[in-house]
Amino acid sequence: MPSLSDQHIVLGITGGIAAYKSAELVRRLVDHGAEVQVVMTDAAKAFIAPLTLQALSGRPVRDALLDPSAESGMGHIEIARWADRLVVAPASANFIARLAGGMASDLLATVCLATSAPIALAPAMNQGMWSKSATQRNIATLKADGITMLGPNSGDQACGDVGPGRMVEPAEIINHLTISEKIPVLDGTSVMITAGPTWEALDPVRVLSNHSSGKMGYAVAAAAVAAGAAVTLVSGPTALDPPPGIQYRPVRSAEEMLAAVEQDISTCDVFIGVAAVADYRPARSETSKIKKCADSITLELVRTPDILARVAQQVKRPFTVGFAAETDQAIANAREKLHNKGLDLIAVNQVNETNNPFGSEENHLVLISQSDEIDLGRNSKAVLAEQLISEIAHRYHDQHST
Ligand code: CTP
Numbered sequence: 001m002p003s004l005s006d007q008h009i010v011l012g013i014t015g016g017i018a019a020y021k022s023a024e025l026v027r028r029l030v031d032h033g034a035e036v037q038v039v040m041t042d043a044a045k046a047f048i049a050p051l052t053l054q055a056l057s058g059r060p061v062r063d064a065l066l067d068p069s070a071e072s073g074m075g076h077i078e079i080a081r082w083a084d085r086l087v088v089a090p091a092s093a094n095f096i097a098r099l100a101g102g103m104a105s106d107l108l109a110t111v112c113l114a115t116s117a118p119i120a121l122a123p124a125m126n127q128g129m130w131s132k133s134a135t136q137r138n139i140a141t142l143k144a145d146g147i148t149m150l151g152p153n154s155g156d157q158a159c160g161d162v163g164p165g166r167m168v169e170p171a172e173i174i175n176h177l178t179i180s181e182k183i184p185v186l187d188g189t190s191v192m193i194t195a196g197p198t199w200e201a202l203d204p205v206r207v208l209s210n211h212s213s214g215k216m217g218y219a220v221a222a223a224a225v226a227a228g229a230a231v232t233l234v235s236g237p238t239a240l241d242p243p244p245g246i247q248y249r250p251v252r253s254a255e256e257m258l259a260a261v262e263q264d265i266s267t268c269d270v271f272i273g274v275a276a277v278a279d280y281r282p283a284r285s286e287t288s289k290i291k292k293c294a295d296s297i298t299l300e301l302v303r304t305p306d307i308l309a310r311v312a313q314q315v316k317r318p319f320t321v322g323f324a325a326e327t328d329q330a331i332a333n334a335r336e337k338l339h340n341k342g343l344d345l346i347a348v349n350q351v352n353e354t355n356n357p358f359g360s361e362e363n364h365l366v367l368i369s370q371s372d373e374i375d376l377g378r379n380s381k382a383v384l385a386e387q388l389i390s391e392i393a394h395r396y397h398d399q400h401s402t
Contacts, residue, residue: 004177005033010079010117012088012108013053014095015043017158018124018167022048025089025170026056032174037062037079039108041095065107076107080114085177088112089150090124090167093135099147100138120148122173127163144244148226150176151380153362164361172383179386186229186393189269192261192318193221194307196236199252200281202299203290207252210276211358214238216323216349217274219385221246227389229270234260236275254278254304261307270396271318272388273308276325280304312342319396321388325349325357334368345369345395347388367391 009029013022022038029036036057040050050061067075088095088108095109099121104110112119121142129135130152143149151168195217199207214235221233222243232247234257242248249260254277265271280301290297312320322343324334334348348366349357355378357363364378365388376387 004029004174007034007177008037008082008084009034009177010037010039010083010086010111010115011057012039012041012086012091012095012112013044013048014041014088014090014092014108015047016090016092016124016167017047018090018122019044019047021167021170022089023052023056025173026053028170028174029177030057032178034177035059037082039063039079039111041106041108043092043094063107065104065110067107076110076114079107079111080117083111083115083117086112086115086117086119087122087173087177088119089122089170089173091121093123093125093129093132096121096123096135096138096142100141118146118148120150120173120176122150122167123152123165124167125152125165126159127157127161127165130165131163140241144241146244148176149382151361153380154360168380168383172379175379176383176386179383179390186224186227186270186389186396189229189396190232190267191224191229191270191272192232192234192264192268193217193224193272194234194236194257194261194275194277195221196238197276198236198254198257198278198304200254200278200304201252201285202282203286203288205289208278208280208282208301209237210278212236212238212276213359214240215359215361216357216363216381216385217272218243219381220272220274220388222382223385223389224270224272226386227393232264232268234275236277254281254307258305258307258310261311265311265314265318266316268318270321270392271308271311272321272323272392273311274323275307277307278304306341308343309341319344319392319399321345321347321392323347323349325351327351331366331368331373334366338368338370344399345392369395 038053038061040063153166154164196214197210197212224231225245234249251257283300283302308322326333330350338346355364365376367374
């Protein structure tokens with residue numbers, strides 16, 4: 001079992017029906033060897049009894065900012081210093097707003113403000129509240145501040161709605177904590193990632209493209225930064241903000257993406273091709289808008305360069321990782337790509353009725369190398385990205401220690 005022994009984990013619980021999952025989370029953290037200090041907001045106590053959490057964690061639950069019984073009367077600073085990691089699960093819309101605003105209005109918010117430990121939030125709320133621009137603004141602020149978001153997942157909600165806002169399962173939170181512990185440092189390595197779709201121009205106002213949102217590639221870039229790598233993200237057009245702390249190279253077409261990759265690839269240790277690069281582009285890009293005249297028109301398309309294959313073919317090449325989006329015979333087709341393109345590793349997105357990764361917060365990935373196959377299962381793209389980076393780091397270090 002992966003270990004969190006010697007880890008001091010502060011588990012913050014805020015008001016929401018998902019608080020019932022926090023009891024299981026405490027139990028699992030303790031099973032993994034962690035010492036757990038639960039800190040609850042007043043609203044959380046309406047959903048789950050502090051005594052339950054005290055019994056499971058073996059420590060009195062803390063909830064009061066001004067607690068005369070706390071050593072030296074500064075409980076929030078003691079807890080903030082004691083913490084190796086801080087997880088808030090569930091994190092309500094109200095708590096997220098208070099944290100984004102830097103409020104110190106109760107013990108939990110104050111501990112979050114005072115601590116230098118890494119913070120992860122597992123948001124849980126009604127889908128309408130999650131989608132509101134105020135909430136999304138707050139989430140973007142917290143991410144930019146370096147706070148990790150675990151989920152939320154999509155699906156049936158306690159209120160009867162269906163959509164994003166379900167708290168991730170305790171197992172996913174444990175996964176995140178144990179994996180971030182295990183990641184071998186990528187300090188001193190340089191990682192280049194391609195992400196998003198490409199746009200292949202038909203005329204000044206139209207393009208050929210695909211459904212890629214860029215979320216998977218951006219999550220991989222964020223995980224590589226968190227593992228200590230110097231990251232260059234070459235991205236096609238997306239609606240996403242680039243993760244903080246990276247070199248960002250925005251491009252549009254496959255040709256532009258190749259040029260940006262070739263500019264820096266000779267100094268890269270790891271290349272991860274997550275982009276959904278268009279395989280074909282219009283043979284001609286018209287300089288004026290194509291006007292509607294004929295009943296039908298025929299487009300001639302020509303192949304774009306295969307960026308991933310070109311990287312893998314270099315004499316002094318980086319550790320090279322590809323992605324494959326497959327609808328049929330996913331594993332067999334991905335194995336063929338691994339072999340034909342000469343890759344070290346390939347991550348297969350299975351595209352079917354149960355998994356359509358395009359634009360989704362979640363995905364199902366299988367990793368395939370010449371010697372093994374690992375099913376990472378279905379999870380949030382953030383968690384899968386951490387697992388992928390962890391696997392890449394292990395394999396990169398193995399390759400360079402022989
Ligand atoms: N890729 C690339 N340049 C291209 C096409 C694909 O770098 N012109 C990379 C993608 O970033 C991905 C991998 O190749 O890492 C596989 O992409 P995919 O579209 O699944 O496969 P293709 O090689 O394009 O083959 P096909 O479309 O026939 O499945």
